[in-house]
Amino acid sequence: MLFIGLIASVIFMESNEVASMKKYKPLERDSNITTEKAYDQVMQVLMHPRCMNCHPTDNVPKQGDERHPHYFDMARGENDKGFSATKCAACHQEENNDYSGVPGASHWALAPASMGWQGLSKTEIAKRLLNPSTNGGKSHEELVEHMTEDELVLWAWDPGIDANGQPREVPPVSEENFKIAVKKWFDEGAIIPSEK
Amino acid sequence: MEISFQINGENRSVQVEDENTPLLWVVRDVLDLKGTKFGCGKAACGACTLHVDGEAVRSCSYAVKFAKGKNIVTIEGLGTPERPHPVQQAWVEEIVPQCGYCQPGFMMATAALLSKNDHPTDEEIDANIINVCRCATYYRMRKAIHRAAELTRETNLQSTENS
Numbered sequence: 001m002l003f004i005g006l007i008a009s010v011i012f013m014e015s016n017e018v019a020s021m022k023k024y025k026p027l028e029r030d031s032n033i034t035t036e037k038a039y040d041q042v043m044q045v046l047m048h049p050r051c052m053n054c055h056p057t058d059n060v061p062k063q064g065d066e067r068h069p070h071y072f073d074m075a076r077g078e079n080d081k082g083f084s085a086t087k088c089a090a091c092h093q094e095e096n097n098d099y100s101g102v103p104g105a106s107h108w109a110l111a112p113a114s115m116g117w118q119g120l121s122k123t124e125i126a127k128r129l130l131n132p133s134t135n136g137g138k139s140h141e142e143l144v145e146h147m148t149e150d151e152l153v154l155w156a157w158d159p160g161i162d163a164n165g166q167p168r169e170v171p172p173v174s175e176e177n178f179k180i181a182v183k184k185w186f187d188e189g190a191i192i193p194s195e196k
Numbered sequence: 197m198e199i200s201f202q203i204n205g206e207n208r209s210v211q212v213e214d215e216n217t218p219l220l221w222v223v224r225d226v227l228d229l230k231g232t233k234f235g236c237g238k239a240a241c242g243a244c245t246l247h248v249d250g251e252a253v254r255s256c257s258y259a260v261k262f263a264k265g266k267n268i269v270t271i272e273g274l275g276t277p278e279r280p281h282p283v284q285q286a287w288v289e290e291i292v293p294q295c296g297y298c299q300p301g302f303m304m305a306t307a308a309l310l311s312k313n314d315h316p317t318d319e320e321i322d323a324n325i326i327n328v329c330r331c332a333t334y335y336r337m338r339k340a341i342h343r344a345a346e347l348t349r350e351t352n353l354q355s356t357e358n359s
């Protein structure tokens with residue numbers, strides 16, 4: 001009996017742990033992080049589905065945490081904003097829509113094809129991010145501004161609910177810590193650590 | 197709150213408790229324009245497509261507050277029985293609908309496409325017209341879209357000649 005009780009409580013603890021792991025846990029606010037940790041935190045965010053889904057390398061936006069291709073063959077189209085009669089804005093407005101579960105934010109669009117990251121390593125993504133010929137001619141200052149102030153970037157921490165009314169998962173680093181990490185990494189020269 | 201816009205050429209004001217109410221609900225339930233259909237409510241099927249300032253919009257996913265001051269056209273405002281829009285004319289000629297439920301959405305999406313491109317290829321039709329028809333009238337729809345494009349080009353030519 002005791003044995004069964006023990007097993008039951010272990011299962012209960014485990015399922016509780018799984019449930020709590022799925023919940024968003026912001027990291028402790030820490031402005032004394034090393035540049036390597038800052039880089040790592042930036043990359044954890046950039047590689048999360050909330051960011052990566054709109055940085056495809058095949059011109060097809062992705063949806064959901066499992067990153068399936070956008071339904072109905074929606075693709076990059078013209079100017080990264082869909083097709084002439086079916087633009088991204090046919091469904092995605094300036095803000096999340098809780099009635100339909102369609103996400104929205106200012107200037108909803110795919111990142112330019114030169115900023116496709118899907119399937120790339122951390123180092124390759126960082127190189128594309130820093131290279132003005134792929135990042136739209138942005139300097140380090142402009143990148144910091146884009147990554148810490150752009151409403152579409154910051155949407156990642158306010159992603160709304162999905163079509164089933166479930167909250168979308170946010171990146172594993174809080175918005176505040178992401179901004180600290182971005183500034184720290186760029187302040188210290190945006191060095192890309194060698195990949196282990 | 198009160199929200200005003202133009203719809204099918206008329207200035208209208210509506211009172212809504214929640215400014216995020218989908219435009220589709222306002223169009224159907226407040227303005228009693230039942231041509232625009234509710235299919236999925238999740239921006240997935242396109243049955244609710246109408247035009248806002250000339251752009252195709254899925255109105256189940258469009259908060260009515262965004263319609264303030266805009267120009268909306270629904271299937272009721274696309275043409276008249278005496279002067280049908282080329283899309284309506286082509287749809288009649290090709291006898292497109294089966295049950296008909298999805299058709300207003302398809303027609304509004306097609307009208308938006310032809311206003312920007314009056315000679316779409318099959319590829320462009322596939323990219324732009326991604327609504328869903330449960331009766332699978334896609335084959336007749338494609339024929340009708342090409343016919344509507346032809347009628348649109350004729351209309352455009354006549355208006356150029358008359359100007």
Ligand code: FES
Binds near residue numbers: 243255
């Ligand atoms: S009802 Fe709006 S897209 Fe289906």
Ligand code: FES
Binds near residue numbers: 293295297328331
């Ligand atoms: S005609 Fe029946 S759903 Fe399209």
